[in-house]
Amino acid sequence: MRIFRFESVESTNDTAREERFSHADIVVAQAQSAGRGQRGNKWDSCVGENLTFSMVLEPSFLPADKQFLLLQVVALGISDMLKWYGIDAKIKWTNDIYVGDKKIAGVLIENDICGMNLSRSIVGIGINVNQTIFGRHLPNPTSMALITPDEFDLNQVLNRVAEAIMCRYEQLEQGNSETLIEEYISRLYLLGIKSRYALPDGEEFDGIIRSVDACGELSVEHPDGKVQGYLFKEIEFILGF
Ligand code: BTN
Numbered sequence: 001m002r003i004f005r006f007e008s009v010e011s012t013n014d015t016a017r018e019e020r021f022s023h024a025d026i027v028v029a030q031a032q033s034a035g036r037g038q039r040g041n042k043w044d045s046c047v048g049e050n051l052t053f054s055m056v057l058e059p060s061f062l063p064a065d066k067q068f069l070l071l072q073v074v075a076l077g078i079s080d081m082l083k084w085y086g087i088d089a090k091i092k093w094t095n096d097i098y099v100g101d102k103k104i105a106g107v108l109i110e111n112d113i114c115g116m117n118l119s120r121s122i123v124g125i126g127i128n129v130n131q132t133i134f135g136r137h138l139p140n141p142t143s144m145a146l147i148t149p150d151e152f153d154l155n156q157v158l159n160r161v162a163e164a165i166m167c168r169y170e171q172l173e174q175g176n177s178e179t180l181i182e183e184y185i186s187r188l189y190l191l192g193i194k195s196r197y198a199l200p201d202g203e204e205f206d207g208i209i210r211s212v213d214a215c216g217e218l219s220v221e222h223p224d225g226k227v228q229g230y231l232f233k234e235i236e237f238i239l240g241f
Helices: 012-016 068-084 154-173 177-186
Strands: 003-009 026-032 051-057 090-092 096-099 102-114 117-127 194-198 204-212 218-221 227-230 236-238
Touching: 003 012, 012 026, 012 051, 012 117, 026 154, 051 154, 068 090, 068 096, 068 102, 068 117, 068 154, 068 177, 117 154, 154 177, 177 204
Parallel strands: 003 026
Antiparallel strands: 026 051, 051 117, 090 096, 096 102, 102 117, 194 204, 194 236, 204 218, 218 227
């Protein structure tokens, strides 16, 4: 694992894509001028207070239709690191990291595929570490420093999260995907709790998350007791803030 540090880049995901970087390399920047989030959103982060970095992974053993497993590796690795600092985090399907009802970290994975398998994955991660004041445009942010009274050493947090992700990645390489999925499910945000969801046609309902399968399909129980599977973008959480 090599760590490459930059003062400012457009997006660490773009920098990490350069050919000079290879498996397990990390590109970390103090500032990003065009940080990207999921669904075309921007990712804003206070300079020097948080972690914005991308990890290069080359999971050529992983079939493209199992790419959800990689997402589990990353989400579990981040929550393992938080646990090490005494922070109990949950994974909001698919890969937001929550503490209580607030988001502490986000993940943006960009995959290249060769034949049937993944060839290269750029795993972009933003973790709110020492920032304690957030702009009003963010719906529900939190940070490590807002949860514990400490100020954190960004390098230490980076090393710990990278180690935790690589440890989970080894589990995947060794074929322990059953363990990964079980732990992912056990850490799911709102698992077994009634909450409000919306479907793409605007219909809203009170549902209960029951499980997730190896392809990432979320099983949600409807008020009539029927359990329906949803893929990414087929269902939205309606959170009360
Ligand atoms: C999200 O929750 O919307 C995903 C956020 C991912 C942000 C990180 S910050 C480092 C990396 N570079 C980017 O441009 N985005 C990811």
